[in-house]
Amino acid sequence: MLKQALARIESLERQHEEMKTSVGREAKAMRGNIRRLKEKNKAIQALAERQTKALRDDIEAVKSENMALKWSLNRLTSKVQEGWEYPVAIQPDEYWQDKGYNDVAIVYLKLCFFKEVKTAVSKLEHGVCDRVALSYARDHDEDLLPHWNALFQSFEHINPYGEGVRLCLQHIKLNEAIMRQICHHIRHRNISQISFSNNEFTNMRGAINELGKALKSPKFKYLDWSHNPIESTEDMNLFTRVLSQNILNLGGNTLQTNGRIDISDLIAANPPLVELHLYRNRLNDDDAVLIAQSLGGNTNLRRLYVEDNNIQERGMRALYEAVNDTSTLNALSDSNHSCMVEGLSNDFNLDEINSNSGANGPYTNRMCKLHELMVERYCSKGGNVPHLNTEMSGEDSVLLAPYLMESVVRRNDAFPKKYKGFECSLGLLYELVKDWKMAELFSFR
Template sequence: MRGAISELGKALKSPKLKSLTWYRNPIGSVEDMNLFTRALSQSNALDELTFMWNSNENAFQRTKLNDDDAVLIAQSLGGNTHLRKLHLGNNNIQERGMRALYEAVNDTSTLNALSDSNHSCHLRGLSEYLNLYAINSDQDSNGLYTNRICKIHKLIVKRYRNGGGNVPHLNTEMRGGDSVLLAPYLMESVVRRHDSFQKRYNESIECLLGLLYELVKDWKMAELFSFR
């Protein structure tokens, strides 16, 4: 198995390898599984990976991907924008691993973290509780850009609707004297992101004016109009 994984690592370096299915090939040790996940992280050309039903009766839990493996894969997604589809059904990934994968593609801790998330990889086979299948769903030539737009729009809408609003977050995430110069661009982006969301999902979020009013009323307007 270790020799096979080593050969796989060499093959994954080829720009010609676009799709890989690892199916019913049990990996029996922690060391071999770590080697497998490291081999996957080396590929810059792989578009689709399927890892399913890799268990046997004698080593049922270990031969499936677990939380530690999911964390390693999530880390590799931070710098891999080539992988378009990742199928991880029928594995032993629990809440910690699912959360790591979710945050790799949808880190909502800050706007910058969300912008830097992976917007290209479509994840399948995990919990519907995290709604991973819907995070990166647009795979056309403009998919990465559209996914980022829609995720940021959903975050600012969620902050607005939860009652706390966006202003406290913006004051924390956009500090410095030059942040006032971002105010017009942010208001413009709210409208642009709303329009993109509406076009993609064929539905409108009925709080666009509320979002704009919040920004005009409470964020950087006094400072902006003090410029001459």
């Protein structure tokens, strides 16, 4: 009877241990399910919040557009009833000849500047203007002052509810007073974009200071500064300090840094700058290396244009590796995943690198690049296992195995079928299960 009792106790103890193990497995599975459900719920909440925000933004955009249309219609109706006329008399050719203008300059004045000012003032007065473009006023600013004043007065009628007016100035001599007025209205009116091209400034430093004040406007989004050479080092330092807008075009300015780090410092500061145009300048390999290093901490820049500079193979490789360093998975993970670099040679294929934009763009770009590297290693470089053993060494590396396998499956589920090479996902998973850390992983059971 005692032996039977002891055997019964042992049987009950085994059953108890089996029940504990089973309960433990079930509890672990339940915790895993709860964790996955929480993650899914969090993802659903985040998606719902993004969709709700997008809908609210759309509603606000429609409201703003409706207000802009109402304002424009009311303004147009009132001016049509008044019978508007251009308030400044345009002098005959003889007047400008007496002022020293030659025939070509007079033609440019009549067909470009005067015609463009009159058109802009008319549209502004009638509330239907979205673009002001003026050109070819090279000399005698004081003779053109009445026309400038008419334009500045009409700036008071810029639609405050619309997307903003674009102001384009090219081949114009701008003195301090005119530049001050232009920048004053940029700051206080709904002017969203301005383009300075091939202009002459009587006081470059004063112009840059005024521009810095104008850029503080919350409605200003885009600055194009092309073919307006800044000769002084001090002026260039000042210019880079005042830049912080969404889009900046410095193309065609023959920029030559001579060792200065203004541009790379601007990028490294991570301002709200989404596009930077540096094409057709005199940047060299040293500049490219500094810019590449500055991209490491930048998360806002989406487009960088560097074509037509003096950048050779060393500089191009530095820029390429800044956004796609495939030496190791860790280096690739730490690359810049938000900025597309335009203008490198065909030896550096950047067509699809960081091409996804939007709120989740950097996350998607990183996921694409990591998966593409693993597919490339699987197909043509002897598999992933030798690389993983080198890049992820140490006792704790085995703990990464489940996460790495999960990431392969997750990426396969996330990518559209159109992505070339992702049909290798099953092969990638099989390779990892078969050859990488399985014995070590099972030792943790």
